[in-house]
Amino acid sequence: MKNSSKKNKVKKISDTVFDKMFDAGEDISAYLDTTAAIVVQRVNVDFPQWMIKLLDNQANQLNVSRQAVIKMWIRDRLELVYGRQVFHTRPTA
Numbered sequence: 001m002k003n004s005s006k007k008n009k010v011k012k013i014s015d016t017v018f019d020k021m022f023d024a025g026e027d028i029s030a031y032l033d034t035t036a037a038i039v040v041q042r043v044n045v046d047f048p049q050w051m052i053k054l055l056d057n058q059a060n061q062l063n064v065s066r067q068a069v070i071k072m073w074i075r076d077r078l079e080l081v082y083g084r085q086v087f088h089t090r091p092t093a
Contacts, residue, residue: 045070 010033013021021028047055052066059069 011030013031018028018031021031055066055069059066062069064072
């Protein structure tokens with residue numbers, strides 16, 4: 001039986017040509033492999049003011065954004081709970 005799923009066919013060009021096309025503002029999407037792209041989903045989280053203050057203090061110490069601190073801490077916790085292997089595979093719902 002034939003596999004009916006479409007495969008992402010990526011055209012191949014040299015790095016130099018790719019860079020020139022990009023710099024010229026040309027469409028380079030045909031040359032990108034998007035099969036391994038990470039899908040990002042926006043979520044809203046409400047924090048109490050005291051927690052935001054502490055997050056901001058930590059962000060200032062690390063010289064990063066509040067969002068970066070939250071992402072780092074959540075990732076650290078997920079690694080503790082699920083182990084590092086969870087970041088090498090895509091979790092299923």
